[in-house]
Every structure is written in structure tokens, then in C-alpha cells.
Amino acid sequence: MEMAAQIHKTRKAFPDLYHTMHWLSPGATSAAEALRRELLDEISTHTQARWEFAGTKLYTHALSPGCALCGQGTWSCLFINGICNARCFYCPSEQKDPGPPMTSSIEFERPKDYADYVKKFGVRGVAFSGGEPMISFDRVARFLDLLGRDAPDLSHIWMYTNGILVTTDRLKILRDNGLKEIRFDLSAVDYALDNLKKAVGIIPIVTVEIPAIPEDLERTKPLLKTLADLGVNYLNLHQIRCTHFNLPKLIQRGYTFLHGPGVAVLETELTALELIQYSLDNNINLPINYCAFTYRHQFQKAAARKRNANLIKNGWEDITPTGFIRTMILSGDLSSVNNISKYLETKGKKGTDWTTDKEGITIPGSLWPNGLDLSGLTLTVKYHATALRSAPSMRYPNIPIQLNQDRQVIIETDNQQQSIQIAGPKIPGFAKKFLYPQEPDSNQAQSGLDLELEEKICSFENFSPGLAPYY
Structure with missing residues (x-):
């Protein structure tokens, strides 16, 4: 019954493309699950392989501080803009909106308001994302500087980038303003390493975060040792998920789609597991984390609800x-x-x-x-359930939360259950x-x-x- 409901929901979400998508059939499920079980069994023979967060997150050796804060629900992702200078086929959105900064649907034009939000909601880690944050470098620097002065309880600040606009001078400015970790999407630049190398030794933690792209499996395997030898601290592999924006490109690649709370790609999970197995079998001392959609869907949503619930x-x-x-x-x-x-x-x-x-x-x-x-x-x-709003939707009971003298946000409670x-x-x-x-x-x-x-x-x-x- 649950699967039937998910299929019905997905048909409604993608009415024009659903029939063109290659869905995993009941008949092919056993073979796919057997392959996954085989990979997991092999991975489990290595003592460096570990599970966290209700067994939804597989990793080796260690998790980055940012990933740990994400799982604990004490982080905030600030989308500093919505514009990007790369055109990755897996990107979930169009990336043509230059701003303003936003988190949880709330816009923050002023760094002070965001710092007060971080303090009010008990946030311990902040991530700058986009878009491409380096396009709005001055904006990132302003927010970093104020967070360092006004939110002293933050334990970790990191940033996502495709690396195209990275320079040594910019990296030093980010470090001096409190950036602790930088995450490079190497797949956005065809796995070029030049700008990644600039960050090693400047930013305390250098991470590579890429989707596990099935077509790139044989290119990625030798990359693992290269990254470890360069001094990269972590590799994060995430499962590709489908949106209305990226779905036509995913269909063109012949991927197999999985029904669920959100639509994800089968082959990208198997690729991630194969890369983890390869790294362990070859004694590559590079911590790898698989960020599955089931983890993101559950734990990141729970984190937002908890932050709101704690206040009301x-x-x-x-x-x-x-x-x-x-x-x-x-x-x-x-x-x-x-x-x-x-x-x-x-x-x-x-x-x-x-x-x-x-x-x-x-x-x-x-x-x-x-x-x-x-x-x-x-x-x-x-x-x-709770939801954060910039203004009342007038559909649910709501409570205003004053961030400072000039700014408030709204927490709504769903009373329909x-x-x-x-x-x-x-x-x-x-x-x-x-x-x-x-x-x-x-x-x-x-x-x-x-x-x-x-x-x-x-x-x-x-x-x-x-x-x-x-x-």
C-alpha cells in the first residue's frame, strides 16, 4: 500500500515525464538488492566501515565535523545566492537567481539578522552554498566576518564550491575570516585538481563532495588515492535525486529511477558503494561518506523541525x-x-x-x-510538525520569534494531524x-x-x- 501511494504521488509530481522514465521493476528488484547486499557484505568485512544516524549513513574512518553537525541537526545552510557558473547535468535547480541569501525559505539581506538567527535557533555549524558562493565572494566574506564576531558559539563553518573562481588570495581571506572547511565539487570541472591543490594547507579541512556518477566510476577509482596523497581530508559521495529541472537530463542518461518520498537514481547508490569497497580493498586512507537520499530526506527535515520546536x-x-x-x-x-x-x-x-x-x-x-x-x-x-516562515501563511497557528529589534520570523505548527x-x-x-x-x-x-x-x-x-x- 505504501509503495502504491508513492507511485501515485510520483505520477502526479511528474505527469509529463513519468511514462518516459526507466523505473526499477518488481522483477528487477531482487537482482539490484542482491548486488547492493553483496557490496555491503564486502564493505562490512573492513573495520574502518561504520554506520551512523539510524544506519542511513555509511562512512569509512571518520565523518567531517560538518557532516556530524548535519546529522545532529545543529547546522544551517545559507544559500548565499542562486546563480552558478557551471552547468552540471545533476544540478537540482536552474541557478539563475543572484540572491538574496536564504535559509529555510527565509531571506537574510543583512548579516546581522542571520547571525541573530543562528544564535536564536541554537545553530552550531553554518554552511555557505549556492549557486556558487565564489560569485558572491564579498557577500560571503561579510557574513563570515560578522558570524565570527557575533556568533561565538559556532563550532564549524564550511563552504561548497565548484572551485572555478578559487584563488590563493581568496582562500586566505576566507580562512582569516573563520572558514574551517571548503568542499569542492570536482565533477563540475571534469575532475581538474589545480584549484583544489591551492586550498590544501590554507583552509584547515579540504573536502571533495561529488555525486557518485555511474559513467565516471573508472575515472573516480584512481582519483581516490590521488586525493589522499594530496592531503584531502574527506570525500563525500551523494546520491543523485530528481527534480523537475534535472529530470530530462537524467532520463537521457538512461538511469534507473527509484520510487520513494523523493525520486532517486539506483545506479548512483551502487556506484558510491563500489567506490567505498574499492577504497577499503586497496587500503586507501581517505575517509569516505555516502550521503544517501534516505538520510537527507529524514535527518535534514527532522533537524529543521527540531530547531523550530525547541523554541516553541x-x-x-x-x-x-x-x-x-x-x-x-x-x-x-x-x-x-x-x-x-x-x-x-x-x-x-x-x-x-x-x-x-x-x-x-x-x-x-x-x-x-x-x-x-x-x-x-x-x-x-x-x-x-513545525515550519519556519517569513510571514504567517494564515493556514496554521503561528508564533512570532524576535531575532532582534528589527527582525522577526514566524514558526507555524501543523494542527491537521x-x-x-x-x-x-x-x-x-x-x-x-x-x-x-x-x-x-x-x-x-x-x-x-x-x-x-x-x-x-x-x-x-x-x-x-x-x-x-x-x-
């Missing part, structure tokens, strides 16, 4: 690992409700840590009444499985919930582990 949730609410605001309300038998109230009065302050209204007692996971009889109660669970009701005998199972995942065997705990209901709750509480299924 009440003390009696929780934030799930996936970034949704969870509200839990116990209601029902009056005697049982009174027992819960007496218990909570010894654990926290009413109106701050927990609260009551006509619906019942609203309680966070940290004050959960373990050991009390809940059989006469009903647990109502509500989940809310249906409440989930759990009967008393099944409440302890829900609590064990979803409120205490750190306890032994909690992930294997039987919640006692109907399978369909448990899957619905899991979609708000847990990340889908591992690489995405092919069909």
Missing part, C-alpha cells in the same frame, strides 16, 4: 527524535486521574512542567507515572516502546497496539533505519 514547545510537551512536538493527555476515570495529579505534584510544577484542562492531564515523558495503574485511563497522543487514542491496558506498552528507547530491549518491546496504529506512531517517533528499500 511547552514544558509539558516533548520533541520526538524525528523533530515532531508530542503532546500526551491522560483522561478517564476520575479516581485514576486524581492519583496521577497527586503523583505529578511531587515531580514538577503544575502549569510549567505539566498541566490540566478539560481534555485531561498533559504530561511529558520525563514525568511519566511508571508503576501507577493506568488501566482506567485513555492516552491521547498528538503530533505537530489526527489524534491517536490508546486504551489503558495498552498504555504501558506504548510507553516502553516509544518513551524509553534507551532501555534494554525497548525497541523490541511489544506495544500491544494494532500494527497499523503502531506504524503510524513510528512515522512520528522513529527514523526508518538503513538504506531505502528498492521497491
Whole structure:
């Protein structure tokens, strides 16, 4: 049913081109999954191979600080412009908009406003992207300079570039203004290394970040050792995803497409895994990270929700690992409700840590009444997503967040999700499985919930582990 829904959604998203796309068929899925399993099994024999973030991110040796912050959800990507001087076939957008700087759909003309946003939202890492940031070099330098002075809690700042406009003087200016890492898309310049070499020894961390292009596999294999010998610190390989802009070019290349929350390319994942296997088999000491679409789709969206939720949730609410605001309300038998109230009065302050209204007692996971009889109660669970806006959309409840005297942003909460009701005998199972995942065997705990209901709750509480299924 889930796959049928994804296919229907994709047909609606690409109505004119869907029938021309080469989709992985059910019959070919077994062979593709067997090949992936074979690659992963070989990779797993090497101790340098590791998994992070619910098993969605495979890497060797180490992750760059920026990638770690991305997975933890404490970073912000500032698109300094939307214009580029390269024409890569895989680029997801047209790249003809010179600005202004933007993150999470919010424009930031003034560096001061962005620095205040970074501080307000608890951001620890900032990435400059585009477009091509070097086209707006003076703008990057201004933002860097102010972030260094006004956002002292930032631990890492990095920048993406195709490298075409890189010069030694510019690199030194970026370094002196606080840039810690620079990431080169070598595939944009046909793998030319001249400008990459200029950065080694100037910028503290030099990374190569490229899509895993199937046609370039045999060119990329020998490049791995070259990069390691040059002193490159990391190689990031990412899976090509489809947009309305790049899809015609991807179709021309004969790629096989995968249904999912977003459309991705099968061959690019297999290429990334083959490159990782090659590097390990040949003892190439270059840390490699595979950035799969399933990782980006889940963790980067969760990160945005968490940043917003941290600023607006009440003390009696929780934030799930996936970034949704969870509200839990116990209601029902009056005697049982009174027992819960007496218990909570010894654990926290009413109106701050927990609260009551006509619906019942609203309680966070940290004050959960373990050991009390809940059989006469009903647990109502509500989940809310958040979104950042420059102005209210007038569709959802919203809360203004003041960045400084002159600038505010809006956080909206989606109140359209249906409440989930759990009967008393099944409440302890829900609590064990979803409120205490750190306890032994909690992930294997039987919640006692109907399978369909448990899957619905899991979609708000847990990340889908591992690489995405092919069909």
C-alpha cells in the first residue's frame, strides 16, 4: 500500500515525464538488492566501515565535523545566492537567481539578522552554498566576518564550491575570516585538481563532495588515492535525486529511477558503494561518506523541525527524535486521574512542567507515572510538525520569534494531524516502546497496539533505519 501511494504521488509530481522514465521493476528488484547486499557484505568485512544516524549513513574512518553537525541537526545552510557558473547535468535547480541569501525559505539581506538567527535557533555549524558562493565572494566574506564576531558559539563553518573562481588570495581571506572547511565539487570541472591543490594547507579541512556518477566510476577509482596523497581530508559521495529541472537530463542518461518520498537514481547508490569497497580493498586512507537520499530526506527535515520546536514547545510537551512536538493527555476515570495529579505534584510544577484542562492531564515523558495503574485511563497522543516562515501563511497557528529589534520570523505548527487514542491496558506498552528507547530491549518491546496504529506512531517517533528499500 505504501509503495502504491508513492507511485501515485510520483505520477502526479511528474505527469509529463513519468511514462518516459526507466523505473526499477518488481522483477528487477531482487537482482539490484542482491548486488547492493553483496557490496555491503564486502564493505562490512573492513573495520574502518561504520554506520551512523539510524544506519542511513555509511562512512569509512571518520565523518567531517560538518557532516556530524548535519546529522545532529545543529547546522544551517545559507544559500548565499542562486546563480552558478557551471552547468552540471545533476544540478537540482536552474541557478539563475543572484540572491538574496536564504535559509529555510527565509531571506537574510543583512548579516546581522542571520547571525541573530543562528544564535536564536541554537545553530552550531553554518554552511555557505549556492549557486556558487565564489560569485558572491564579498557577500560571503561579510557574513563570515560578522558570524565570527557575533556568533561565538559556532563550532564549524564550511563552504561548497565548484572551485572555478578559487584563488590563493581568496582562500586566505576566507580562512582569516573563520572558514574551517571548503568542499569542492570536482565533477563540475571534469575532475581538474589545480584549484583544489591551492586550498590544501590554507583552509584547515579540504573536502571533495561529488555525486557518485555511474559513467565516471573508472575515472573516480584512481582519483581516490590521488586525493589522499594530496592531503584531502574527506570525500563525500551523494546520491543523485530528481527534480523537475534535472529530470530530462537524467532520463537521457538512461538511469534507473527509484520510487520513494523523493525520486532517486539506483545506479548512483551502487556506484558510491563500489567506490567505498574499492577504497577499503586497496587500503586507501581517505575517509569516505555516502550521503544517501534516505538520510537527507529524514535527518535534514527532522533537524529543521527540531530547531523550530525547541523554541516553541511547552514544558509539558516533548520533541520526538524525528523533530515532531508530542503532546500526551491522560483522561478517564476520575479516581485514576486524581492519583496521577497527586503523583505529578511531587515531580514538577503544575502549569510549567505539566498541566490540566478539560481534555485531561498533559504530561511529558520525563514525568511519566511508571508503576501507577493506568488501566482506567485513555492516552491521547498528538503530533505537530513545525515550519519556519517569513510571514504567517494564515493556514496554521503561528508564533512570532524576535531575532532582534528589527527582525522577526514566524514558526507555524501543523494542527491537521489526527489524534491517536490508546486504551489503558495498552498504555504501558506504548510507553516502553516509544518513551524509553534507551532501555534494554525497548525497541523490541511489544506495544500491544494494532500494527497499523503502531506504524503510524513510528512515522512520528522513529527514523526508518538503513538504506531505502528498492521497491
